[in-house]
Amino acid sequence: MQKKITIDQLRPGMYVVSTNRSWISLPFFRKNIPNQRTIDKLRKAKVTDLVIDLNKGVDVEVAIGNTEPLPEPGSPAAVQKQAEQAAQIQTMVFQQTAELMEEIRAGKVITEEQADQQVGLLMDQIFEDPQSMLCVSVLRNSDEVVFDHCVNLSILALFVGKSMRLDEEALLNLGKAALLHDIGKCMLPKEIINKKGRLTQSEQEHLRQHVDRGLAYLGKMKNVPAVIRDFVGQHHEFLDGSGYPGGLRGPQISDYGKLACVLNAYDEKIHRDSDGAAVDPRGALEEMQEQAGRLYDPEALKLLVDCLGPYPPGTILMLDSGEMAVAYEPNPNQPEAPKVLILTHLDGTFRDQPLPAQIGQAAGEENLVREIVTPMTLEDTNFNPLDILAKYGPQSA
Numbered sequence: 086m087q088k089k090i091t092i093d094q095l096r097p098g099m100y101v102v103s104t105n106r107s108w109i110s111l112p113f114f115r116k117n118i119p120n121q122r123t124i125d126k127l128r129k130a131k132v133t134d135l136v137i138d139l140n141k142g143v144d145v146e147v148a149i150g151n152t153e154p155l156p157e158p159g160s161p162a163a164v165q166k167q168a169e170q171a172a173q174i175q176t177m178v179f180q181q182t183a184e185l186m187e188e189i190r191a192g193k194v195i196t197e198e199q200a201d202q203q204v205g206l207l208m209d210q211i212f213e214d215p216q217s218m219l220c221v222s223v224l225r226n227s228d229e230v231v232f233d234h235c236v237n238l239s240i241l242a243l244f245v246g247k248s249m250r251l252d253e254e255a256l257l258n259l260g261k262a263a264l265l266h267d268i269g270k271c272m273l274p275k276e277i278i279n280k281k282g283r284l285t286q287s288e289q290e291h292l293r294q295h296v297d298r299g300l301a302y303l304g305k306m307k308n309v310p311a312v313i314r315d316f317v318g319q320h321h322e323f324l325d326g327s328g329y330p331g332g333l334r335g336p337q338i339s340d341y342g343k344l345a346c347v348l349n350a351y352d353e354k355i356h357r358d359s360d361g362a363a364v365d366p367r368g369a370l371e372e373m374q375e376q377a378g379r380l381y382d383p384e385a386l387k388l389l390v391d392c393l394g395p396y397p398p399g400t401i402l403m404l405d406s407g408e409m410a411v412a413y414e415p416n417p418n419q420p421e422a423p424k425v426l427i428l429t430h431l432d433g434t435f436r437d438q439p440l441p442a443q444i445g446q447a448a449g450e451e452n453l454v455r456e457i458v459t460p461m462t463l464e465d466t467n468f469n470p471l472d473i474l475a476k477y478g479p480q481s482a
């Protein structure tokens with residue numbers, strides 16, 4: 086349940102859904118109000134009215150006098166709280182995006198500001214806890230694959246944009262471009278865009294119209310920046326001219342178009358909702374690296390590879406203990422030592438609950454330090470690691 090309050094009623098422990106100021110004017114502040122300092126910052130930013138969510142935070146009466154200490158930064162409790170928050174934010178943005186796209190389906194013309202809020206939430210969380218957010222970016226929330234794909238591409242795009250040190254406005258535009266990149270699919274029949282399995286020739290031709298339809302829709306919106314149009318219009322263009330709708334070649338494709346193509350291809354490969362079997366995340370990057378320079382821009386691909394590390398979230402790993410694990414969080418300081426969920430016991434039987442661990446650090450009842458022997462492919466296993474992450478990570482870590 087949501088409740089309107091004033092800034093004078095705001096207290097630590099509340100969960101803020103929205104304010105009278107746009108998210109972009111309040112960069113990167115926490116939705117879970119942690120302390121008085123955050124309240125002071127909001128007051129300084131001229132926030133006067135807010136909407137709080139009583140299911141996710143405390144109510145006005147409860148909050149007054151609330152002195153429950155926040156977990157120590159970096160402690161297991163704090164890490165778990167951050168991971169839960171990342172999953173909540175993704176779900177929340179997914180729901181808002183679904184509502185936005187239903188408006189588009191109904192023929193309404195949305196404004197850029199409507200997308201600002203979702204991207205602002207993602208940006209906020211990415212700056213707060215980047216690695217948990219990267220983990221949730223590989224998860225699907227529902228059968229509405231377009232919405233999931235758009236939200237997850239926005240997370241990936243913001244990640245890459247952050248690594249490029251884009252300024253706030255450029256980052257917001259990149260996140261919005263990714264969120265809206267498949268907007269044209271809202272104008273196509275749901276049976277085609279949500280179809281599981283391979284599309285027929287005519288369905289494929291129908292689906293390809295989504296790029297031009299998306300561009301036409303952006304044309305109805307006011308003052309859409311060129312970078313957003315480039316991203317939306319060129320996300321299926323390959324360097325060798327074999328893409329669509331324009332069959333553009335290398336120099337004809339903008340930098341944002343090249344990045345859009347790389348991000349879009351990666352998310353599609355690890356899910357392959359409408360085009361055959363999925364590939365594991367590391368395998369997807371390897372496939373793309375083989376086609377760098379022919380289909381994918383090498384520089385854009387490197388940006389993504391550098392963000393995801395050698396063991397992207399969802400990669401299945403064989404450990405030196407003989408246990409099987411799935412990577413869930415890259416470790417930028419030590420790329421070879423990601424955080425993992427260990428799926429099996431030492432005797433090879435599956436654990437009831439995966440064991441969170443960091444490669445190279447002792448964990449579990451045996452206090453064992455594990456190393457990676459080799460990554461595995463989906464063919465080596467009879468499960469999809471993304472299903473494991475959806476069920477247990479990162480919120481179980």
Ligand SMILES: [Fe+2]
Nearest residue numbers: 266267320321
């Ligand atoms: Fe697309």
